[in-house]
Amino acid sequence: MSQQGYVAAPPYSQAQPGMGGYGPPGATQPLYGHYGGPPQGYNAAPTGVMKPAAVGPPAAPYSPNVQQNGGTPPHRHLAPTAAYGQPPQSSYNSMAAPPSLSTQQITSQMSAMSMGSYAPGTQAPPLQRPPPVMGQPPMHQGPQSPPMSPQMTAPPMSPQMTAPPMSPQMTAPPMGAPPMGAPLMGAPLMGAPPMGAPPMGAPPMGAPPMGAPPMGAPPMGAPPMGAPPMGAPPMGAPPMGAPPMGAPPMGAPPMNAPPMGGPSMGGMGGNFPGSPPPGVGCFQSAGPGPQGFPQQPGQFGGPMGGAMGGAMGGAMGGAMGGAMGGAPPGMTGGFPSGPSQLAGPPQKKLDPDSIPSPTQVIEDDQLRQGGQIYNTSVRGQVPPLVTTQFTVQDQGNASPRFMRCTTYSLPCTADQAKQCQVPLATIITPLARLPNSETPLHVVNHGETGPIRCNRCKAYMCPFMQFTEGGRRFQCGFCNCVNEVPAFYFQHLDHVGRRVDFYERPELCLGSYEFVATLDYCKNNKPPNPPAFIFMIDVSYNNVKYGLVKMICDELKTLLEKLPKEEGSESSVVKVGFVTYNKVLHFYNVKSALAQPQMMVVSDTADMFVPLLDGFLVNYQDSKAVIYNLLDQIPDMFANSNESETVFAPVIQAGVEALKAAECSGKLFVFQSAMPTAEAPGKLKNRDDKKLVNTDKEKTLFQPQKGVYEQLAKDCVASGCSVDLFLFPSQYADLSTMGSVPFHTGGSVYKYNNFQVETDGEHFLRDLRKDVQKPVGFDAVMRVRTSTGFRATDFFGAVHMNNTTDVEMAVVDCDKAVTVEFKHDDTLSEDTGAMIQCALLYTTLGGQRRLRVHNLGLNCSAELSNLFKSCETDSLINFFAKSAYRAILKQPIKNVREILVNQTAHMLACYRKNCASASAASQLILPDTMKVFPVYMNSLMKSAPLAASAELPTDERAHQRLSVMAMGVEETQLLLYPRLVPLHNMDAGSDVLPAPVRCSEDRLSDSGLFLLENGHSMFLWLGQGSSPDLIQSLFNLPSLAHLQPNTSDLPELDNPLSKKVRVIVQDLLEKRPSSMKLHIVRQKDKPEVVFRQFLVEDKGLHGGASYMDFLCFVHREIRQLLS
């Protein structure tokens, strides 16, 4: 049963009804957390070969530099003890707030709650496009026939000729319009050299080498080539773009704010006046009904006493329980927001400093471990926080940059795992970047024999293998099988039983390393070809009109010079290819021998093929001149295109076919303007329906449409083809579907709503540059092996799985992480611990097949206190985010939120019951390692995908859902708890970044200047009382009033403050995996509301409790569980 998901069967069954999330006993239990996993069985431990694993060499005579890890039981707890020297928790006794205080607090909370709520209907619908102006073709209405521009009226272009009005050489005969309907078959060429060049004659290919299917019927409805009406429509009128208003804490939200007086983020005490009358719903579907979050916290009113925070976690003590005892059992929402039950005289608000502070935890860990060397020799050692700057020395376990765990001490039994409900998981970022201060992975080459593996479980040679019989055999640390050592690999053992070549072989002494893979590991037993990048540019009306096509082409000229290359090699071997498309596809021959690129058009999108092989994928350096020429021509060729419809699936299909034909893997960079509405496979319809929000059918908004895209994703993965989608929508684009292929192929989705070159151009280009230059591996398969007693049961990430064990990734880049959940099969041994080996087979940028191996040893303990001592909140929250975001595909979001709350309470109740010292029931006692867990959990529940608010654009929610699924621990940590940095008091001469403050309105000051960022959005917030000096220094303006709304630029001014702020911003932009657009907001301006939703300790803009309220609620749940 424990294996049925931690969530479903809390051990405190008597308290069950109070949890609200489970419904009546015996009812169908929510499956969240484990569905899709293989059936849980308690497999008997393999017998036969099994031995009581000879744990480790005797004594511990390893040199301090390199220790073998599996065999040092005596040291097992060294690190944890050191790291957590202080008692794991301490009780802060209540400051004994008198009962009257709680009622007072409630009232003040309530008044804070009702401030500035969004009244339904007071805001523009998300993503609403400004009305078309001046003949702008309305989106998705098929091609219009605007007046032909004189120069275009000329030759009746065939549909497939949408091409090059502007390039004379392209109008030549071969491309010369085949009559409508005539198959292009056999001569799809349209290229021809320009004047003076050899005649266009027969292009170098008589027939498409791919065995092109006949190009069936002519494409329908080819629009005339008329130039678009002059005066291109003002796109997304306001410079900041129209609305996905109130976008979630992730996608850079446009700043178009809803009309509202005061933001509702007041939380525990807003300093914003102008509260609307109480009673205004904060949610679209306000009210205490089962679907909404009734937005009145405050019934759990006890003040939290005591000096919370500090270096240790602790107990929130005191009177807290009093008022909370009798809370209604039937909480419907996952949020602490039931109907207010108490009323009383006003009270002063709680001291927010009394609850555990994430920034303090981060700062303390940085102080304690920052700048130090973390060596990985000790099994089960908890690494520094992901936010701490430290240097890793690999001494037998994988660096935390590659693998982080929810806990480094697994419970010995499945029963214990069930009891504590702490998910057991590791987050693997197999290709994580290493800082320059750390050694790149060693590459081991065993020649034709390939890596040494266990005969039985196929684990790779690693520090967990024990050599015996004088070195002639080794016992597998995973399955215990005893294997012969191949003759070539034989080596004598020293007096402690260690091979004498121990330090010379990375696979014996290091946690992470690579093997050169033999042909056995290659497709068709052939060495892989170098990978290819194909740039596929949507040249339909919108992309052209707004200057995007030109921008992309210009950028590629410089970007292609910086194609990623194998470490140590001089130039990149990555091949490049180019496609443009709208309703038809144009392929380009850019063979170096050509003077001019040649274009071939494929108009039969139903049966996609690639019309040319030779010359399509080329080496950039060889073909530079032709490629330049092409990039110069593309914007002009389509400058007058009026085609507003576009295809999408056939574009990806074309990319896959091209890679297949070239027998290589690669990435497609697709620059798409909108949802594909042209008649073609994968055509999409607007299926956005806000009425589904908060219903059982809400999940359908996140489910991709099946059929074409599902098959496409499979094709892509099978061919090692990933898709990076750059989307420039001006309205709903069904991101759930459009993003599904990128998602399953390890690609990324970037979205720029109402894109404008002037304001979003740099932001987009930064993303593009980062994406193109990222270290990546192609055609990857990952396998996670474990020692006996537990195993990997579930995988979360941008991956594809055909079976239960092989994690397939068409491409995996340095930022992509896979979260792996483990379950017990059997009892784990404290002596041997629990070993994990992650092996990633992939093709490098240089076209080499490699095996990257990461090994990690964890402790096992029969004491749950060890588990809690070894927990990592940041990893836990990564797991919960991914599992919840996947669960919403199948379950009502309300259930998922309830489960999150329940599991939080269960975990903490278990700690309280089993691990904490005796203390008053009214105290909230948290494990030191999880003392800020509730703030992250609360932030997660307020995140766009889980905040079931019809005010949030569906695409924003879908986008965040997909993005998070692929994130590593560092990214989810930052996303769910943004950095808020005060800049007004910093020493402009110092290199030190000011310490971040807590994400709450309380921390802002009227005269302050704050930078907020979460890895996806960035804000510079200016208090109303900002000094003129400060404004002058930053913007060269006399006062804040002179600052234009929607500014997103910091002028380059020659003064220390300006320089320093720009350096800080620039550093962050470089450091984060994706770009962020800087939003400059003034206190109390409308756009400020968007900024405020990132203040995650406050009440949510779209629902959700403040941190304080959530903590009170969780505490009440815990008390119920324990009672």
Ligand SMILES: [Zn+2]
């Ligand atoms: Zn084995």
